[in-house]
Amino acid sequence: MMRTRPLKVALLGCGVVGSEVARIMTTHADDLTARIGAPVELVGVAVRQPSKVRAGIDPALITTDATALVKRGDIDVVIEVIGGIEPARTLITTAFEHGASVVSANKALLAEDGAALHAAAEEHGRDLYYEAAVAGAIPLVRPLRESLAGDKVNRVLGIVNGTTNFILDKMDSSGAGYSEALDEATALGYAEADPTADVEGFDAAAKAAILAGIAFHTRVKIGDVHREGLTEVTAADIASAKRMGCTVKLLAICERAADGQSVTARVHPAMIPLTHPLASVREAYNAVFVEAEAAGQLMFYGPGAGGAPTASAVLGDLVAVCRNKLGGSTGPGESAYTRLPVSPMGEVVTRYHISLDVADKPGVLAQVATVFAEHDVSIDTVRQSGKDGEASLVVVTHRAPDAALSGTVAALRKLDTVRGVASIMRVEGE
Numbered sequence: 001m002m003r004t005r006p007l008k009v010a011l012l013g014c015g016v017v018g019s020e021v022a023r024i025m026t027t028h029a030d031d032l033t034a035r036i037g038a039p040v041e042l043v044g045v046a047v048r049q050p051s052k053v054r055a056g057i058d059p060a061l062i063t064t065d066a067t068a069l070v071k072r073g074d075i076d077v078v079i080e081v082i083g084g085i086e087p088a089r090t091l092i093t094t095a096f097e098h099g100a101s102v103v104s105a106n107k108a109l110l111a112e113d114g115a116a117l118h119a120a121a122e123e124h125g126r127d128l129y130y131e132a133a134v135a136g137a138i139p140l141v142r143p144l145r146e147s148l149a150g151d152k153v154n155r156v157l158g159i160v161n162g163t164t165n166f167i168l169d170k171m172d173s174s175g176a177g178y179s180e181a182l183d184e185a186t187a188l189g190y191a192e193a194d195p196t197a198d199v200e201g202f203d204a205a206a207k208a209a210i211l212a213g214i215a216f217h218t219r220v221k222i223g224d225v226h227r228e229g230l231t232e233v234t235a236a237d238i239a240s241a242k243r244m245g246c247t248v249k250l251l252a253i254c255e256r257a258a259d260g261q262s263v264t265a266r267v268h269p270a271m272i273p274l275t276h277p278l279a280s281v282r283e284a285y286n287a288v289f290v291e292a293e294a295a296g297q298l299m300f301y302g303p304g305a306g307g308a309p310t311a312s313a314v315l316g317d318l319v320a321v322c323r324n325k326l327g328g329s330t331g332p333g334e335s336a337y338t339r340l341p342v343s344p345m346g347e348v349v350t351r352y353h354i355s356l357d358v359a360d361k362p363g364v365l366a367q368v369a370t371v372f373a374e375h376d377v378s379i380d381t382v383r384q385s386g387k388d389g390e391a392s393l394v395v396v397t398h399r400a401p402d403a404a405l406s407g408t409v410a411a412l413r414k415l416d417t418v419r420g421v422a423s424i425m426r427v428e429g430e
Helices: 016-027 029-036 066-070 090-099 105-124 139-148 163-176 178-187 201-217 235-242 305-328 364-372 402-413
Strands: 008-011 040-046 077-080 099-103 154-159 246-256 263-273 285-292 296-303 351-357 379-387 390-397 417-428
Touching: 008 016, 008 066, 008 090, 008 099, 008 305, 016 040, 029 040, 029 305, 040 066, 066 090, 077 090, 077 305, 090 099, 090 105, 090 139, 099 105, 099 305, 105 201, 139 201, 154 201, 163 178, 163 235, 163 246, 163 285, 201 246, 201 263, 235 246, 235 351, 235 402, 285 305, 351 364, 351 402, 364 379, 364 390, 364 402, 390 417
Parallel strands: 008 040, 008 077, 077 099, 263 417
Antiparallel strands: 154 246, 154 285, 246 263, 285 296, 351 390, 351 417, 379 390
């Protein structure tokens, strides 16, 4: 039977995502009611600028007192889309204390303090859902923590930031440099006025921490994630990748160690073969490649950001949480039973693509090869070109611990015949 009393929803934040959430709740009210089994009613919207005109939202719902809103006691679900650490953390825990479950899109907070938030939700018997925190509209969090709950996930490899994928795609397709591609991304609204969180990998690292924690049933914080941005990627790197039959992507990579006793999480630019499914992900789209023991290889693809796509994920969580509320239950909480340590980047086994500027004279290649041998790093391919006493040497290694590869590069810099290390990039996805 249909429940007649509406489930009451409070919305924290009414920017690009929040306004879309409010719009969909209004325009799709009948569908949401049918899917949930009860009507949902937006009873308050907390904002910082109450004077701003918000089309389709009753001005009577607007408040600047978010704390009072979540303390009302009659709120069934709080939707948090304000982002950041505080006041979001305090507002979420206060909502739990006063009887509300929470739907959040806050990747930064979940990557930093997800364990405490899950503990607070469990203590008060509430739900904490956050599909929208990773990869926008792409269903990913729920498949990992529910659909694959009976499987063993070994690797998650993905493009989880649309801004950086747009920049690298433009560099690849047009031959533009990093600055030109960033300017185009900014002009089109893909990049913020301050793009640091995107281009330096902070956004992707937060998502990697969340994905690793869910996939491997352990606690991973953003500080555990090795992070490198794409600001040092050059047009020459893109051209070199093309010569190898590869493209460059900023990847979030979460892996279970071969012995199963630890995990790693990292974000950095990497060359991947054009034959890999992620190589074809263009523009500002996201895609995540999951490798599980029984399910095999799975790929999730779609728009990873934007108001409507992110709101879609928020509303999906809202439906699930409301259904749980009607059924007198809660959904899955934190699963961190494995307590696996997060290994440092130096223990990750990977491959390097190294471009060197060297003197064009006999014996240089032998000296370089000796340095690789001394660090127990095997060379896969070498390409050399030279003119007028100057030469370029491109070396691609076999797989080796990252610490050994980094040590090799440090030793190469000390050679008199090496005038400079033009670029270093990992090779993944083979």
